[in-house]
Amino acid sequence: MLTSKLEVLVDMGQNPEAKLLDKTINSLKSQDGIKEVMFKDGAFMIETTLPSSVVLDMVTKTSGKRAVLQGFGDSQSAVAMISSQSCCSGRVLGVVRFQHTPDGLVCDGSIDGLTSGEHGLHVHRAGDLSEGCQSLGGHFNPYDSPHGGPDDPPALRHAGDLGNIVADDSGRATFRIQDNVLKIWDLIGRSLAVTERRDDLGRGMSPTSKIDGDSGKPIACGIIARSAGIFQNPKRICACDGVVVWDERDRPLAGKGRRKCCEKHDEKQNGTGDAQNADKPCCKV
Structure with a gap:
């Protein structure tokens, strides 16, 4: 059966906890259909014969962190x-x-x-x-x-x-x-x-x-x-509105839902919003 290489980006912060990394890697390697797992530049490279959505669910459940498929395949x-x-x-x-x-x-x-x-x-x-x-x-x-x-x-x-x-x-x-x-x-x-x-x-x-x-x-x-193939896409945050890659899949491509925080910030500036929402930085999630 043909294998695929997946790059799964995981929201573990700038200094990932070693115990959590080891736990996630070992848990993934124990699953049927997972051939290889390594961690590099904030992402797991996983070689597998399983559908990518199944692997993504495994990573999310094992790590307890937000995860998104960042790259698929070696090159083409x-x-x-x-x-x-x-x-x-x-x-x-x-x-x-x-x-x-x-x-x-x-x-x-x-x-x-x-x-x-x-x-x-x-x-x-x-x-x-x-x-x-x-x-x-x-x-x-x-x-x-x-x-x-x-x-x-x-x-x-x-x-x-x-x-x-x-x-x-x-x-x-x-x-x-x-x-x-x-x-x-x-x-x-x-x-x-x-x-x-x-x-x-x-x-x-x-x-x-x-x-x-x-x-x-x-x-x-x-x-x-x-x-993009694995490790070909360095994107972590959308420069236009600050939506991080882990949350981007849950946002519309454009419109109110995309710039929600900015709209709340603007409402406060115009005197129409509440203080709780205005305390949130513009365009951050």
Whole structure:
């Protein structure tokens, strides 16, 4: 099974406690699917065969500290931010990462807001969200092949056919897919979509089975972009508004929630806020 290297940034302060570091490292190494763990520059480098979201939960629970995935893969990596906001009425959100290895591609992700059960996952030809998920073009298919499953040879599948992911009763799908057809350099600028139904992998009786696995329309999608590998991203704090990297994933990209502390500070300056909120530094968390 292919391994992935993760850089997990942990909020341990400037002088991490040695006992806590040892406890976290030893606990992680004892878990099935964890191959190697080391601590460097405030982050854990973890080599694993597990989905990154599972590893991130392990680090958070073991260390008791805030943790965030800072880098994925040695060098050639990509990421897609999946959302239903551009196309559909649901609230599907997720992150899917790709890593190139000499032995194949790793597709690693978690997506929330799905109905329970199986959903198709496909790389599409175009990275065009001008009409939401309806302008992505067909599945990425450089070999002009019929639709198939991820275990089929290139002549019997689209390169973008990644099969199915499975959402649990809470609507979350956590997955790690290995693929021997897709290449990381083929993905950048294309798009990834999750569909409303199960993909029959080209083996069904429906007229659309050999086109899209009768998996229905996309319900969430995102453009695939280049991303940082381990120890390639030194970011710890957003210079524009002071939001630290551990909290950034819980803030909107822009708007009131993003600059909450600044707004409270400004209200006090204008005589409309209360003293308790005004005591907080502007743009700090």
